[in-house]
Amino acid sequence: MIYKALLLVVIICSGSKKGISQKTSPKKIQYACSPCGISCDNKVFDGPGQCTGCKMKLVDKKSIIHRSVSPSDLSRFLKSTKNLMVLDVRTKGEFEGHGEPDFGTLKNSVNIPIDDLEKGGYKSLDKNKTILVYCSHSHRSSRVSYLLTQNGFKNVVNLSGGMSEVRDQSVRK
Numbered sequence: 001m002i003y004k005a006l007l008l009v010v011i012i013c014s015g016s017k018k019g020i021s022q023k024t025s026p027k028k029i030q031y032a033c034s035p036c037g038i039s040c041d042n043k044v045f046d047g048p049g050q051c052t053g054c055k056m057k058l059v060d061k062k063s064i065i066h067r068s069v070s071p072s073d074l075s076r077f078l079k080s081t082k083n084l085m086v087l088d089v090r091t092k093g094e095f096e097g098h099g100e101p102d103f104g105t106l107k108n109s110v111n112i113p114i115d116d117l118e119k120g121g122y123k124s125l126d127k128n129k130t131i132l133v134y135c136s137h138s139h140r141s142s143r144v145s146y147l148l149t150q151n152g153f154k155n156v157v158n159l160s161g162g163m164s165e166v167r168d169q170s171v172r173k
């Protein structure tokens, strides 16, 4: 009888102990690369570092808040989005069509290279506008999208895959 009661106490104690430790253990931060349209976008890592897929810097997954638009939805997005700035973050040469290969340039886009933006050039941009960010393969644009949202921009959209994935000629210059 005493043995049974003791056993019961042990079971209850171990049960509640487990409950407490689960509640108080700190939530683990999940790290991820900034989405660029390839399969590693959905990967989650335990610590900071570099993505094994795209080589981009890993950041707290929860801090990635910009949206993405796919190349096939681009035309619809451009037509339906009011107060839009289209931002090309490639080099001046690529923007002007001298890239090798030349992936083309979007109509009505403004060129500010990523190097300038990362040095503080983003401060000249209008926070009230929706900013579509693009480059060739969505690595630079994804980095800039993250930079902008980290600095108070709320409406930032990254062109997933970049110009190299855009098949629609009507959106090009």
Ligand SMILES: [Zn+2]
Pocket: 033, 034, 040, 041, 051, 052, 053, 054, 055, 056
């Ligand atoms: Zn990645």
